[in-house]
Amino acid sequence: MADFVADIRDLKFALFEQLDIDALLKTDKYKEFSREDMEMILDEAYKLAREVLAPTNALGDREGCRLEDGKVTVPKVYREPYKMFTENGWVSLDRSPEFGGQGAPSCLMTAACDIFFGANIAFNLGALLTTGAAHLIEAWGTDELKQIYVEKMYTGQWTGTMCLTEAQAGSDVGASSTRAHREGDHFLIEGEKVFITFGDHDMTDNVIHAVLARIDGAPKGTKGLSLFVVPKHRVNPDGSLGEFNDVVCSGIEHKMGIHGSPTCTMVFGQNGGCHGWLLGEENGGIRAMFQMMNEARISVGLQGVGIANAAYQAALGYAKERLQGPDIKEFKNPDAPRVPIIRHPDVRMMLLRQKAYAEGCRALLLFAAYCADRAETDADEATREKHHGLLEILTPICKAYCSDMGFRVTEWALQTYGGYGYISEYPAEQYLRDCKIASIYEGTNGIQAMDLVARKMAAKNGAHLFALIGLVGELIDEHKKHPALADQFEALSNARDQWGAVNAFFIGSAMQKKLLIPLVNATDYLALCGDVLMGYFLCKQAVMAWDRMLPLCKEAKVDPSDTRALAALARENLEVGYFYGKLVTTRFYCSYELPRVESRGKSIQTSDMSALHMVWDGE
DSSP states (O other): OOOOOOOHHHHHIIIIIISOHHHHHTSGGGTTOOHHHHHHHHHHHHHHIIIIIGGGHHHHHHHOOEEETTEEEOOGGGHHHHHHHHHTTOTTTTSOGGGTOOOOOHHHHHHHHHHHHHHOHHHHHHHHHHHHHHHHHHHHSOHHHIIIIIHHHHTTSSEEEEEOOOTTTTTOGGGOOOEEEEETTEEEEEEEEEEEETSSOSSSSOEEEEEEEEETTOOSSGGGEEEEEEESEEEOTTSOEEEEOSEEEEEEOOOSSOTTSOEEEEEEOTTSOOEEEEESSTTOHHHHHHHHHHHHHHHHHHHHHHHHHHHHHHHHHHHHHOBOSOOGGGTTOTTSOOOBGGGSHHHHHHHHHHHHHHHHHHHHHHHHHHHHHHHHHOSOHHHHHHHHHHHHHHHHHHHHHHHHHHHHHHHHHHHHHGGGGGSTTSTHHHHHHHHHGGGTSSSOHHHHHHHIIIIITTGGGGHHHHHHHHHHHHHHHHHTTOTTTHHHHHHHHHHHHHHHHHHHHHHHHHHTTOTHHHHHTHHHHHHHHHHHHHHHHHHHHHHHHHHHHHHHHHHHTOOTTOHHHHHHHHHHOHHHHHHHHHHHHHHHIIIIITTHHHHHHHHHTTOOOHHHHOOOTTO
């Protein structure tokens, strides 16, 4: 199996050149960080991913997880990597130093996780849930709860989970039947949660669950849910582990992918002895849990991006080495030498499509993380509000679009391998299996689409949506006469206009009380938003690439408008080659992919309700 490869150059370009990192590093929270610090951290992340995490990916997939005698075991090859991962502070790179975190920007953590997720997503899911659960306790817990749990979770000594889903409720969280009975300074928790990632395992001696439950007498639905800290083992006053807390894993799922991640059914209080401590206010569980859910939705989109980029790099490497067939110019010559499949037009199309979406989605996710940083740290209130609004509307798009397109990229990567992609000797089939879950858990992508059209579009009278559209418009207005990219910006302008037409159509439908139209078309609308944003980020990167390439062309005495001479220079000079690749990728996307926005927009505006009118036998 080929070695894991991450395009660290592209990550640094998206992080340091696409984003205004200098503005972020001037804030009080991050003034101790420099670009050099961040680059060094990324290099170390890549080293750990390549040398430690990636070699365990296929091994962990094959060994899987087991439940025997009431104990869950994860792949043995995870033990030493987990020790190295936690000892070097990767669990809490962007968390508060007060509780053992490193205090780095979220966008840096996002870039590092792009690498980690591509190297071994199953392994990293435990750390992802741990930092989210610990942050919940830090934000909503009492001082006592914070002191007991947060540092031990941020340092990886203990892990954490998010326990929402129940078998009878699924995504209908308000139908939860898990109960909480008041008893002194704590509650007795009783119920069952399913699909709990790393709900139990043997890498740490305690697991801290964030559990949604209904206190006796609380209202029905989500308004009556409260959030509780429920440890596997209670903690003594001196911080040592106390008695078992009546939290049991009754089964683990046998899944399509992420075999190295235990997906558990957790039973709380089957013997009446499960203690839980209220986190936040009574009946305020959903409000508190949304903090973790929104963070997790960005991270799930990032899973699609990380795996997509890893799959693309693997397919690219294979295509450069796999010899098959003659060059297209010699296809009638039986004596022509065999050439690498990257020389064949269809393979080149597949690879460029992978590159466009993998890099475009990466840019989108990093921008969303940057918005989170600016919303939290900027001194100017208006700037904080602006970035918070952008993050709000981007969150469902990041989760759904990036996980959907991440899966598409892994599919195209597998196709690049041909028959060898379908066998486990090569990594493509595992990437495909591991990636699929991202569109399902943490709120299915259909739920994300409904959230976008029903809540996020209308928030603040559409202010967040208009701010996002405004970003696209500003870039178009600034560069519509660009010497090398005018055609691409014209395509982006047309897509932006179609986006606006669909928005106006939805508003008109709402005014006419035709509220089902946006809901029926929600998934297509979210995809349309994602398609336009891919065009925006690729065009933005192409402008920067052009500006950075010009001095290199001048130095080499190459006219950048001479396409043959520029391509030749790109083959000789790696830096020119990188920037040239950005230009070609953008041209490809705007020619082949961005026009889909028009067809999506037109189909949405037909007002067709076939899905609601269809009748199936037995329905």
